[in-house]
Amino acid sequence: MQMIREGIQAQLKKLKMPVVNFKVEHPKDEQHGDYSTNVVLVLAKEVGIKPREVAEKIWELLANDIEMNRLIEKIEVAGAGFINFYLKKEYLIEEAGAARKKGYGKNKQLAGQRIMVEYTDPNPFKEMHIGHLMSNTIGESLARILIAQGAEVKRANYQGDVGLHVAKAIWGIRQELGMRKLELGELEKWELKERQKLMGQAYALGATRYEEDEEVKKEIHELNLQIYQRSNAETNKLYDVGREWSLAYFETIYARLGTKFDEYFFESEAGPVGLEVVKEGLAKGVLEVGEEGAVVYKGEKDHLHTRVFRNKLGLPTYEAKDLGLAKTKYGRYSYDRSYIVTANEITEYFKVVLRVMEQLYPELAAKTTHIPHGMMKLVSGKMSSRTGKVITGEGLLNDLKAVVQLKMGEREIKERERVADMVAVGALKYTVLRQAIGGDIVYEPEKMTNLEGDTGPYLQYTFARAKSVLAKSEITRDQPSQLHGINPSNEEMSILRWIYRYPEVVVEAGEKFAPQLVATYIYELATRFNSFYNALDRGGGKYS
Numbered sequence: 001m002q003m004i005r006e007g008i009q010a011q012l013k014k015l016k017m018p019v020v021n022f023k024v025e026h027p028k029d030e031q032h033g034d035y036s037t038n039v040v041l042v043l044a045k046e047v048g049i050k051p052r053e054v055a056e057k058i059w060e061l062l063a064n065d066i067e068m069n070r071l072i073e074k075i076e077v078a079g080a081g082f083i084n085f086y087l088k089k090e091y092l093i094e095e096a097g098a099a100r101k102k103g104y105g106k107n108k109q110l111a112g113q114r115i116m117v118e119y120t121d122p123n124p125f126k127e128m129h130i131g132h133l134m135s136n137t138i139g140e141s142l143a144r145i146l147i148a149q150g151a152e153v154k155r156a157n158y159q160g161d162v163g164l165h166v167a168k169a170i171w172g173i174r175q176e177l178g179m180r181k182l183e184l185g186e187l188e189k190w191e192l193k194e195r196q197k198l199m200g201q202a203y204a205l206g207a208t209r210y211e212e213d214e215e216v217k218k219e220i221h222e223l224n225l226q227i228y229q230r231s232n233a234e235t236n237k238l239y240d241v242g243r244e245w246s247l248a249y250f251e252t253i254y255a256r257l258g259t260k261f262d263e264y265f266f267e268s269e270a271g272p273v274g275l276e277v278v279k280e281g282l283a284k285g286v287l288e289v290g291e292e293g294a295v296v297y298k299g300e301k302d303h304l305h306t307r308v309f310r311n312k313l314g315l316p317t318y319e320a321k322d323l324g325l326a327k328t329k330y331g332r333y334s335y336d337r338s339y340i341v342t343a344n345e346i347t348e349y350f351k352v353v354l355r356v357m358e359q360l361y362p363e364l365a366a367k368t369t370h371i372p373h374g375m376m377k378l379v380s381g382k383m384s385s386r387t388g389k390v391i392t393g394e395g396l397l398n399d400l401k402a403v404v405q406l407k408m409g410e411r412e413i414k415e416r417e418r419v420a421d422m423v424a425v426g427a428l429k430y431t432v433l434r435q436a437i438g439g440d441i442v443y444e445p446e447k448m449t450n451l452e453g454d455t456g457p458y459l460q461y462t463f464a465r466a467k468s469v470l471a472k473s474e475i476t477r478d479q480p481s482q483l484h485g486i487n488p489s490n491e492e493m494s495i496l497r498w499i500y501r502y503p504e505v506v507v508e509a510g511e512k513f514a515p516q517l518v519a520t521y522i523y524e525l526a527t528r529f530n531s532f533y534n535a536l537d538r539g540g541g542k543y544s
Contacts, residue, residue: 011065034086124161128249130392193252196246400427
């Protein structure tokens, strides 16, 4: 694409035409070529030329361009002045050979860039839910796309290991232990996921009672202060053990999803830094003292809303911690860009945080981008960890796995459990990534696990089928010349005319933060391959 663009620009100079902003893109109908440009139509609009006449002049120059002829089979003028380009079959075959080699599609567009991508961000003492799976899937995908463009990427995970939610959970754990007549040490014998489940139930209990009972609310606020100050031995023990269990449990989910983080950040680490930031904000007049001594940012002047950065007890809020986190991140890894992937329900919150950051630390704000994603919704409506109406991340994956196993039936499959889990994870990830990041998703396990249609399992099945075909082939990846007998009208050419686009898709997906472009590309490639496979398999099953 870049070669065609540069070739057109060179011919415009020869014709003494003005520099204009034109498109080079793939026609929707491949009968119109592999690339098409509207450069002449843009020129006609801006300088009043006759498009068809100029198109033919450009065509003549391009047709005699030696570099262009190396890759282009045919150039034609169509319609009112579109110029269409048809790639040579030899070039398409070479690209197919290159695509079989490791690293195909990678580029150096972001070489030298240091980037941190923060995602997932589950809170210890609470169960990881399906929203965290959304964040993990999108964040991991973006990290891989940025790496494919040559960037040095650090995967970061920020976890709320202090705060009111922790106090609610610890209050609830005390109640659960009392009701069950259990000692803390006895829980060590439980499976890790069962301990995590108990903490999730304890949080739901503490959160509910906090809203219903003023005495309980007071107790939880006292606990919260104890946790920050580490002033009570019993509370410290419950906190330390619960935090350790949660973090260990989260790692089992990360492993299942194929994510390995480079950096972990915690609210207990960011909180003290955030308090110093609050002092700085007060000194600079960015923040101000509000009701009952709380420190706030009056956002209305920026068409935002007022938010508290230090509460009346003198403790940092989420807002202060996020500012402390920005400084902590940069202190640990001096990034050029920082991307934060979260659910879009806190978009307005982030607008305030970033506005304050702009005024206190403009250099960090300029490097920081919030990427909000949609929600995964249950058919029954929105979930809530406070009320306990929640599908956990592990529960969702197990649910999908069970559906996959049911669909497997009695067929003999090696490593049945492992395969079922891989298909379940693939079903989840593809469902999340196949649409634009900001859209909501309805959880539909039957549809998500179909082997046919626009699903992850369909792509996995196609991949397995393609590997089988290649394993039976006598043509190696180093012998693409053996493929030159391809008939340009059949299904093989349809595949070849799609494979070469992958490097372009990687670039565009990175520029637009759009993993769905990669997902769409792979689905179309799979569809074309299956058409090819079925066409060759009709007469007796060479590949079956």
